[in-house]
Amino acid sequence: MSTPAAILTEGLAKSYGAVVALAGLDLAIEAGQFFALLGRNGSGKTTTLQLLSTLLRPSAGRAWVAGNDILSAPLAVRRHIGMVFQEPALDRNLTAMENLRFAGALSGHNARTVRERASALLQLFGLTDARDTPVGALSGGMRRALDIARGISHRPRILLLDEPTIGLDVQNRRAIWQHLGRLRSEEGTTLLLTTHHLEEAAGCDRVAFMSRGRLIGQGSPNELVGALGEYVLEVETESPAETASHLRPRFGEPLVEGERLLFRVAGGAVSLDHLTHELRAHARAIRLRRPDLNDVYLWIHRDPPDDHPEGGVGPEGAAGAS
Amino acid sequence: MRRAIAAIVARDLKRMLRQRGRLVSSMVRPLIWLFVIGTGFQGMLEGLGRGGYQRFLVPGLLSMVVLFGSLLASLSMIYDKESGVMRMLIIAPLPRAVVLLARTLGATLIGICQALLLMLILFALGYLGVPRDPALCALGLAAQALVCASLGTLIAVFSKALEDFAVIMNFVIFPVFFLSGALYPIEHLPDVLKAVALANPFSYGVDLLKHALGPEALFDPDFSVGKDLLAMLTFVVLALAVACRRFSQAPVFESLTRAFTAPKRH
Numbered sequence: 001m002s003t004p005a006a007i008l009t010e011g012l013a014k015s016y017g018a019v020v021a022l023a024g025l026d027l028a029i030e031a032g033q034f035f036a037l038l039g040r041n042g043s044g045k046t047t048t049l050q051l052l053s054t055l056l057r058p059s060a061g062r063a064w065v066a067g068n069d070i071l072s073a074p075l076a077v078r079r080h081i082g083m084v085f086q087e088p089a090l091d092r093n094l095t096a097m098e099n100l101r102f103a104g105a106l107s108g109h110n111a112r113t114v115r116e117r118a119s120a121l122l123q124l125f126g127l128t129d130a131r132d133t134p135v136g137a138l139s140g141g142m143r144r145a146l147d148i149a150r151g152i153s154h155r156p157r158i159l160l161l162d163e164p165t166i167g168l169d170v171q172n173r174r175a176i177w178q179h180l181g182r183l184r185s186e187e188g189t190t191l192l193l194t195t196h197h198l199e200e201a202a203g204c205d206r207v208a209f210m211s212r213g214r215l216i217g218q219g220s221p222n223e224l225v226g227a228l229g230e231y232v233l234e235v236e237t238e239s240p241a242e243t244a245s246h247l248r249p250r251f252g253e254p255l256v257e258g259e260r261l262l263f264r265v266a267g268g269a270v271s272l273d274h275l276t277h278e279l280r281a282h283a284r285a286i287r288l289r290r291p292d293l294n295d296v297y298l299w300i301h302r303d304p305p306d307d308h309p310e311g312g313v314g315p316e317g318a319a320g321a322s
Numbered sequence: 323m324r325r326a327i328a329a330i331v332a333r334d335l336k337r338m339l340r341q342r343g344r345l346v347s348s349m350v351r352p353l354i355w356l357f358v359i360g361t362g363f364q365g366m367l368e369g370l371g372r373g374g375y376q377r378f379l380v381p382g383l384l385s386m387v388v389l390f391g392s393l394l395a396s397l398s399m400i401y402d403k404e405s406g407v408m409r410m411l412i413i414a415p416l417p418r419a420v421v422l423l424a425r426t427l428g429a430t431l432i433g434i435c436q437a438l439l440l441m442l443i444l445f446a447l448g449y450l451g452v453p454r455d456p457a458l459c460a461l462g463l464a465a466q467a468l469v470c471a472s473l474g475t476l477i478a479v480f481s482k483a484l485e486d487f488a489v490i491m492n493f494v495i496f497p498v499f500f501l502s503g504a505l506y507p508i509e510h511l512p513d514v515l516k517a518v519a520l521a522n523p524f525s526y527g528v529d530l531l532k533h534a535l536g537p538e539a540l541f542d543p544d545f546s547v548g549k550d551l552l553a554m555l556t557f558v559v560l561a562l563a564v565a566c567r568r569f570s571q572a573p574v575f576e577s578l579t580r581a582f583t584a585p586k587r588h
Contacts, residue, residue, distance in 0.1 A: 055412060056576050079415040089409030093337055105329030106414035135406075150410070 006031040006158050006190040007052060011061035013213075014047050021047040023213035024061060029192060029206075031157070034184055036201040037194045038297060039210035045194035046086075047213075049160045052192070053083045066157055079107070082151035082189075084161040088143050089150060092136040096127055096146050099135060100153050107154035114153070121149040124186075125179055141172030145179060152183065159183070161193035165200065173200065198293040207293070209300050216304040221293055228291045228299060229264035233275075236260050236285040243282050255298055259284075262295065326416055327424040333407075334395065334428030338435065348390055348436055349443060352383035356449065359505075380450055381531035382504025384437045385466055385524065389499060392433030392467045396474030397481075397490065399425045419566040422479070426471045426562065433467030451536060458547065459534035465554045466527030472561040473498070473523070479568045497522075504528045508544045523557035526550040 007029040014022040022044040029035045037045045050056040052065055054074035063070045066080035083089075090099050097118055104114030122128045125145040130138055138146065144164065151159055164180070165173040177200060183189050201207050201221065208218035217224070233251060236259055237243040244254050244261055251263035251270075265288075276286055338345060356379060364375040399408065411421045444450035453459040477494060501511075501518045502525040511519060519525050530550040532543040545553075 053413060075415050075417065078413060081413075083413045085409050087409070088406050089413065090406045091333070091410070092406065093340060094333070102329055102333055103410055103414075106326045106410060106416065108323060108325050108415070110325065 007065055009063040012058050012063050013060040015059050020213050031190050032188050034191045034204045036204040036207045038207055043210040044213040046162050049162050080157050082156035082159040084148050084151040086162050088147040090135045095132045095134050097131045103150045103153040125149045141168055158190040163194055198297055202293050217300045224296045225291050230267045231265050231288050232291045232295050233263040233265045234287040235283050237282045239282050330424040331428040338432050352386050381528050381535055385528045387436045387440045388433040388467045389470050391436040392429045392470035393474040395429035395432045396426055396471045397478050418570040422566055422569050426475045429471035430467040434463050437463045453534050454536040455534045462530035462534045468558050469523045469527055469554050472558045476561040476565045479565045498524045502528050526553040
């Protein structure tokens, strides 16, 4: 079967004995999209990438990558994808350049193509000076950048990245995202990545939230954030239960995060002055702010939908404000 | 695919050349045997009226270098769980069997290179003359290296517990080496040990090198050249067929995938 989608899955599932890692995933990712899978550890994100890259065999369901069936045409799938694991797939004893040339050769490209491509990639990722440095001597950020360069050394149409910024400091995280942005604009690569850093995913075309091996919501970050509500009212209090019951009649059921209560509210519905005065005995801080993907994440985990309609984020009553 | 195989093999050889310390120590090991064990036994045998034990040891020592070089090189593919290279290999657009066979080929060449280096050293020290049959000697080294590399590959695809070097030393390397005719002729062994030695493919490589290296050996070879080659070829074909089949099976490959790709915190 051939399909215009870069990645398509139908009821894709994986279990290890009684342990279900992925429970029927339906996903469609268009060519050229920047797509993020979000979720806690063990939600099935990594399993999804490993199934799509043919490193695992599904227990049920089907999937096509660049139009190739992951079960019947694994080699064609691997030819069209690049994969960046959480741990680098690099030889520590070889230099940056040698690693890229090795990776290129593994994909069957001739020496000249491989050399030219490797030089271009080192430049694209700002690694030209590290060209002849053994990987073991590179910093974590440079190594990750090199690993991503390695992942695209054979010009794959689709790049899968498992937590590309994990373990990196803020500066290096930003640099990696810049590289990914450039990759997409300059090479038109389809990017599918998993991440914990929700603020980073805000720049994606589409995000999907996973929990316990299921998709619990997806959409563009703007859509999802917009659907949540105009504002989030955040109350920090020493007595969350009491404060919650006090405010519930006006603002609905709050999301409780330790001593923080979060309410989804419309802009005109709250008078901060009034509220500050009213809660002065309980509240340590009161904030009214725009929602972000973090809020979407929190609400979607609290109220996972029974089925998962496009862009459906949670209970009704969310005022569109994007 | 040809380019990929060449790249895998070239990488293995490059690594061997860069790890000079390891290369030197792999030369020191057989020399210690030659000078310590060899001298001791030589003295004892001379007392009994026979000499030349150190020369008898030479085919065995060449085989020893091949055993350590090739077997450990092909084993390393699995037991090095920190290996980023394995991640590169499993995601490459290559059939699983090709990855396995290319690594086996690389390990074979490593063993051959190390054996040739030891031959030069032994030649310089006067323990080795020009081989009686150079072509047979080359064939013998290649076949012995391929046997050892295939054995390593076979163990690697079946091993879960064999990640400990000491376990491999005790249960693979020592028995294979001691029960092979490398240190003493097989014909004088008691029946049980003799049966083990006859089932040991490494024995036939040692024997083939005895044929090739010359007339000076203290003891005659145990088998014919044809039998040596047939036994080794049979083992290599069987071992690699089983290894490739097993490596391509989903459960084995998946446990490997998970070991190599799973984040450390899980």
